[in-house]
Amino acid sequence: MKKGRGRTSRIRRRKLCTNFQSRGDTGRGLMSRTSLQEGQVIISLPESCLLTTDTVIRSHLGAYIAKWQPLPSPLLALCTFLVAEKHAGDRSPWKPYLEVLPKAYTCPVCLEPEVVALLPGPLEAKAREQRTRVRELFTSSRGFFSSLQPLLSEAAASVFSYRAFLWAWCTVNTRAVYMERGRRQGLSAEPDTCALAPYLDLLNHSPAVQVKAAFNEETRCYEIRTGSGCRRHEEVFICYGPHDSRRLLLEYGFVPRGNPHACVPVSQDVLVKYLPSTDKQMNRKISILKDHDFIENLTFGWDGPSWRLLTALKLLCLEAGEFPRWKKVLLGERISETNEKMSLDIAQKICRYFTEEASAMLQKVSHMKDKEMALIHQLTLVETLWTEELKILRASAETLSGLQAAVRDSPTCLRSPPLLGVAPSAGCDA
Numbered sequence: 028m029k030k031g032r033g034r035t036s037r038i039r040r041r042k043l044c045t046n047f048q049s050r051g052d053t054g055r056g057l058m059s060r061t062s063l064q065e066g067q068v069i070i071s072l073p074e075s076c077l078l079t080t081d082t083v084i085r086s087h088l089g090a091y092i093a094k095w096q097p098l099p100s101p102l103l104a105l106c107t108f109l110v111a112e113k114h115a116g117d118r119s120p121w122k123p124y125l126e127v128l129p130k131a132y133t134c135p136v137c138l139e140p141e142v143v144a145l146l147p148g149p150l151e152a153k154a155r156e157q158r159t160r161v162r163e164l165f166t167s168s169r170g171f172f173s174s175l176q177p178l179l180s181e182a183a184a185s186v187f188s189y190r191a192f193l194w195a196w197c198t199v200n201t202r203a204v205y206m207e208r209g210r211r212q213g214l215s216a217e218p219d220t221c222a223l224a225p226y227l228d229l230l231n232h233s234p235a236v237q238v239k240a241a242f243n244e245e246t247r248c249y250e251i252r253t254g255s256g257c258r259r260h261e262e263v264f265i266c267y268g269p270h271d272s273r274r275l276l277l278e279y280g281f282v283p284r285g286n287p288h289a290c291v292p293v294s295q296d297v298l299v300k301y302l303p304s305t306d307k308q309m310n311r312k313i314s315i316l317k318d319h320d321f322i323e324n325l326t327f328g329w330d331g332p333s334w335r336l337l338t339a340l341k342l343l344c345l346e347a348g349e350f351p352r353w354k355k356v357l358l359g360e361r362i363s364e365t366n367e368k369m370s371l372d373i374a375q376k377i378c379r380y381f382t383e384e385a386s387a388m389l390q391k392v393s394h395m396k397d398k399e400m401a402l403i404h405q406l407t408l409v410e411t412l413w414t415e416e417l418k419i420l421r422a423s424a425e426t427l428s429g430l431q432a433a434v435r436d437s438p439t440c441l442r443s444p445p446l447l448g449v450a451p452s453a454g455c456d457a
């Protein structure tokens with residue numbers, strides 16, 4: 028029997044495939060055939076291979092774009108080009124590239140509404156906003172699509188269906204490289220920063236690697252250099268940015284496991300819910316936090332509650348007599364043992380609330396997975412997100428218990444947290 032053809036390997040392949048799809052991945056990436064040294068160019072793609080708005084303007088679409096009012100945005104031009112070229116089939120010089128692009132995407136904009144409803148609240152809201160934005164762009168572009176009828180062999184409305192447009196939008200949003208360019212004639216003034224880079228866009232993301240990616244004006248190639256090196260026959264990764272997992276799901280449609288930048292954000296509503304409702308200075312405290320940019324990016328991470336979250340809580344927990352010293356709290360000074368204890372207790376309560384929420388959502392997802400087989404991949408993606416968040420919350424609860432014990436056991440020898448301006452060691456609110 029040939030290697031890789033047997034039942035065991037079929038099962039292994041299926042498992043691998045399910046595993047990838049559950050995280051939102053296609054299972055494809057690039058492997059290095061040689062070992063790569065730090066600083067070495069991984070890929071150098073000539074300008075002629077890039078698909079930019081210049082490609083669109085130079086194409087048969089150019090004349091139609093030039094005529095259309097209001098001017099199409101760079102994003103709309105790229106999406107329109109992708110749909111039109113896909114429709115052109117064999118006649119398109121981009122056919123080999125279009126054929127290897129994913130047929131479907133797992134960004135929240137493509138998820139079924141009942142799956143979106145299972146996302147953490149703030150992410151669900153962003154997913155809905157994203158969907159509305161894409162829908163509006165599609166609806167407001169219908170006239171422009173109709174103007175392209177002379178180029179099409181079928182009715183414009185069926186070529187430029189919402190489904191086709193959504194596919195193109197996700198292609199650009201999950202695969203384009205960042206390439207800042209000046210305004211192009213015939214296009215609106217919105218930033219023109221996306222370029223599709225065939226082959227190069229097969230590189231997957233790892234938060235652990237460092238790369239330099241930019242268009243080299245001398246060689247006129249888009250180049251990616253590795254900052255970390257890579258061993259022979261290993262997958263080559265690039266870093267899409269130090270993004271937390273909610274952002275990776277929203278923008279790229281996948282949830283990595285063990286993402287060091289993953290975190291669970293705490294909103295103002297949740298903060299306030301756990302504070303004494305009798306505090307007369309609460310509104311003033313919230314305004315101080317807002318004025319000093321301390322109301323956003325408060326998170327639980329793998330290392331515990333972020334320094335910003337604890338600082339915000341310490342300020343919110345100041346007793347009436349301590350309140351005039353609020354500036355010292357923002358500078359990282361310790362005000363009192365009671366204040367330390369109360370803020371840690373509230374952080375622990377919030378952490379417990381999130382933990383219960385994550386566990387309940389995981390149960391809900393699991394029940395839905397039993398009932399809705401057709402949604403299994405989408406549901407598994409959401410399940411991965413909640414599972415990762417649950418792990419973070421459990422790690423945070425443990426750190427918090429340690430801090431609470433330290434306050435209890437040796438109240439006076441607590442180390443002060445770092446001064447304001449010193450970056451915390453982890454979490455996405457650095």
Ligand SMILES: C[S@@+](CC[C@H](N)C(=O)[O-])C[C@H]1O[C@@H](n2cnc3c(N)ncnc32)[C@H](O)[C@@H]1O
Binds near residue numbers: 228232
């Ligand atoms: C630029 S493409 C990378 C190549 C892609 N895997 C493919 O098959 O074409 C970006 C997409 O790859 C997937 N991806 C990238 N890095 C990933 C990772 N670490 N884990 C899971 N999926 C990943 C996501 O679906 C993302 O939207």
